[in-house]
Amino acid sequence: MSEIHEPDAPQSTSDMAMTGRMDVSAALEGVDISETVSNIVFDLANVRVFYGDFEAVRDVTMQIGRNEITAFIGPSGCGKSTLLRSFNRMNDLIPGARVEGLLAYHGFDIYAPDVDPIEVRRRIGMVFQKPNVFPKSIYENVAYGPKVNGMKVNMDDLVEECLTRAALWDEVKDDLKKSAYALSGGQQQRLVIARCIAVKPEVILMDEPCASLDPIATAKIEDLMKELAKDYTIVIVTHNMQQAARVSERTAFFTADVDANGVRHGRLVEYGPTRRIFTAPHDPRTEDYISGRFG
Amino acid sequence: MTTTLVESAPGGLNPLRQTKPRYGEKVIRVILFAAAAVSILTTFGIVISVLIPSLEFFAEIPITEFLFTTTWTPLFANPQYGVLPLIMGTLVITLIAVLIAIPLGLGSAIYLSEYASPKARKVLKPTLEVLAGIPTVVFGFFALEFITEFVLKPIFPGIQVFNALSAGIVMGIMIIPTIASLSEDAMAAVPAGLRDGAYALGATKRQTALRVVVPAALSGIVAAFVLGISRAIGETMIVTVAAGLQPNMTLNPLEGMQTMTSYIAAAGAGDVATGSIEYKSIFAVGLLLFVITFFMNMVSIRLVRKYRQAYQ
Numbered sequence: 320m321s322e323i324h325e326p327d328a329p330q331s332t333s334d335m336a337m338t339g340r341m342d343v344s345a346a347l348e349g350v351d352i353s354e355t356v357s358n359i360v361f362d363l364a365n366v367r368v369f370y371g372d373f374e375a376v377r378d379v380t381m382q383i384g385r386n387e388i389t390a391f392i393g394p395s396g397c398g399k400s401t402l403l404r405s406f407n408r409m410n411d412l413i414p415g416a417r418v419e420g421l422l423a424y425h426g427f428d429i430y431a432p433d434v435d436p437i438e439v440r441r442r443i444g445m446v447f448q449k450p451n452v453f454p455k456s457i458y459e460n461v462a463y464g465p466k467v468n469g470m471k472v473n474m475d476d477l478v479e480e481c482l483t484r485a486a487l488w489d490e491v492k493d494d495l496k497k498s499a500y501a502l503s504g505g506q507q508q509r510l511v512i513a514r515c516i517a518v519k520p521e522v523i524l525m526d527e528p529c530a531s532l533d534p535i536a537t538a539k540i541e542d543l544m545k546e547l548a549k550d551y552t553i554v555i556v557t558h559n560m561q562q563a564a565r566v567s568e569r570t571a572f573f574t575a576d577v578d579a580n581g582v583r584h585g586r587l588v589e590y591g592p593t594r595r596i597f598t599a600p601h602d603p604r605t606e607d608y609i610s611g612r613f614g
Numbered sequence: 615m616t617t618t619l620v621e622s623a624p625g626g627l628n629p630l631r632q633t634k635p636r637y638g639e640k641v642i643r644v645i646l647f648a649a650a651a652v653s654i655l656t657t658f659g660i661v662i663s664v665l666i667p668s669l670e671f672f673a674e675i676p677i678t679e680f681l682f683t684t685t686w687t688p689l690f691a692n693p694q695y696g697v698l699p700l701i702m703g704t705l706v707i708t709l710i711a712v713l714i715a716i717p718l719g720l721g722s723a724i725y726l727s728e729y730a731s732p733k734a735r736k737v738l739k740p741t742l743e744v745l746a747g748i749p750t751v752v753f754g755f756f757a758l759e760f761i762t763e764f765v766l767k768p769i770f771p772g773i774q775v776f777n778a779l780s781a782g783i784v785m786g787i788m789i790i791p792t793i794a795s796l797s798e799d800a801m802a803a804v805p806a807g808l809r810d811g812a813y814a815l816g817a818t819k820r821q822t823a824l825r826v827v828v829p830a831a832l833s834g835i836v837a838a839f840v841l842g843i844s845r846a847i848g849e850t851m852i853v854t855v856a857a858g859l860q861p862n863m864t865l866n867p868l869e870g871m872q873t874m875t876s877y878i879a880a881a882g883a884g885d886v887a888t889g890s891i892e893y894k895s896i897f898a899v900g901l902l903l904f905v906i907t908f909f910m911n912m913v914s915i916r917l918v919r920k921y922r923q924a925y926q
């Protein structure tokens with residue numbers, strides 16, 4: 320598990336760029352895919368996200384493909400989480416937050432006045448940076464979503480199925496009644512994923528799901544993501560470019576521009592197949608970022 | 615690094631030794647210890663001063679008669695010391711108070727923590743806490759003059775002027791702020807990530823509040839309940855003013871009752887001769903009250919610990 324480090328003493332900038340680039344390429348997998356997204360789940364046109372008067376994300380236009388893993392990368396504070404949270408209307412919970420432009424899910428504007436955010440969130444699940452298991456048993460954590468959504472299912476079967484899909488069943492099958500807090504961080508994050516898929520969403524949004532995990536737990540979550548991508552559409556925010564290279568089909572690179580008043584606004588710089596973004600970026604800012612010259 | 619330090623400190627002196635005496639540390643230690651000692655010693659003093667006359671009381675009246683007989687007439691020519699009517703009075707009034715205060719207190723807490731806008735919360739929480747600052751004697755007259763007269767009489771025409779119901783209701787109102795404020799603190803301490811987790815599963819606000827936030831804050835909420843109940847059991851003025859001073863072995867809240875506290879207050883204020891058996895009975899009832907409250911606190915600590923273990 321090699322990570323990208325800022326080299327301690329680079330001999331020359333070009334050298335550094337080379338090293339950074341080669342490190343990431345080593346992690347790239349899969350075949351080249353087309354620049355255009357064919358099976359569109361999310362279609363964003365000029366999306367802007369505001370906190371009060373502050374425009375945190377500016378003018379994003381992009382498409383997210385079905386059963387693909389799409390990675391959002393970019394420096395801290397460039398609006399990756401903000402944009403991700405607008406996909407399932409989690410931003411509604413923040414007073415003053417608001418979205419402009421068109422954010423369509425299968426052709427339906429999810430910010431249309433007649434849309435129920437609760438329905439949106441049931442179809443578009445979310446996994447957070449800090450594993451936020453509920454202070455309940457492992458079983459109750461998985462069963463919570465189906466219960467609040469009034470799903471008529473055999474709960475025991477569903478719990479087993481979801482824990483199995485989240486690659487956690489074998490580790491917890493004898494401890495289902497135990498508190499979820501007894502699990503390790505990596506297990507908790509897999510429990511959160513199991514809890515998320517229990518409501519049968521179509522999309523899973525993940526905001527730096529491995530940021531608080533050790534490399535071994537991270538590898539397990541990454542394997543799991545690839546497995547889940549067969550049935551789910553996944554959008555993941557990550558700080559770890561190796562991770563983006565390892566797991567995603569497409570990568571979006573965001574950065575923050577400073578306007579005339581010194582205010583930083585996040586914007587999408589470049590979006591395309593992950594392999595292409597990491598080997599032949601079109602924008603020099605993308606090139607700088609992936610090669611380790613952050614900014 | 616170590617080498618250079620040793621070289622710069624000739625004479626073999628340890629360069630890491632303390633060079634300045636820190637008198638302030640010692641002084642503050644002594645002062646803080648004294649502060650802690652005062653409250654511990656006071657508690658001991660109280661226990662002993664209650665215990666001695668109580669033991670003298672039980673030397674004359676068997677403890678079984680005290681605990682298990684049902685007539686409390688210490689001032690009669692032929693006095694009887696069965697404490698059960700006083701326990702009954704305390705129980706009935708506390709129960710009424712709890713039935714009022716737990717739903718309203720928890721409801722206010724859930725509203726304040728989960729539903730109210732930050733602005734509304736800023737106004738409402740201090741307002742609620744003002745309620746906690748009203749002297750209990752005022753609550754007592756509110757029970758007697760308003761609740762009994764204008765609320766209960768129209769509903770229950772046969773109600774006695776002094777009755778357990780009005781005292782219980784008003785005592786419940788009195789402890790709402792305790793329960794609401796402490797429960798709200800407990801819920802505010804629940805990490806925002808848990809709420810996000812619930813909302814992200816398609817939970818409504820109500821489902822998030824009742825099925826995630828309240829269970830997560832349960833240990834704090836239970837502690838708030840117990841503190842509220844302890845206040846109700848120990849509350850004296852409201853019952854003295856509004857519930858009457860007649861020991862009454864009944865479950866009917868429309869009648870007057872005497873509680874353990876109001877007996878202590880009334881007998882203590884009356885002219886009982888120091889050293890007499892009536893005088894000692896005050897301490898015996900006080901000891902019983904102390905034991906009950908102590909037992910409740912133990913239970914609450916146990917409960918809180920149990921939830922902590924399960925949920926953290």
Ligand SMILES: Nc1ncnc2c1ncn2[C@@H]1O[C@H](COP(=O)(O)OP(=O)(O)O)[C@@H](O)[C@H]1O
Pocket residue numbers: 370375394395396397398399400401402413583585
């Ligand atoms: N709840 C909020 N209220 C106001 N500003 C916020 C809020 N959350 C994030 N921001 C601001 O929005 C910008 C983007 O933040 P964020 O989306 O968290 O970036 P990233 O996830 O890329 O690190 C930052 O300037 C941040 O300070």
Ligand SMILES: [Mg+2]
Pocket residue numbers: 399400401526556
């Ligand atoms: Mg973020």
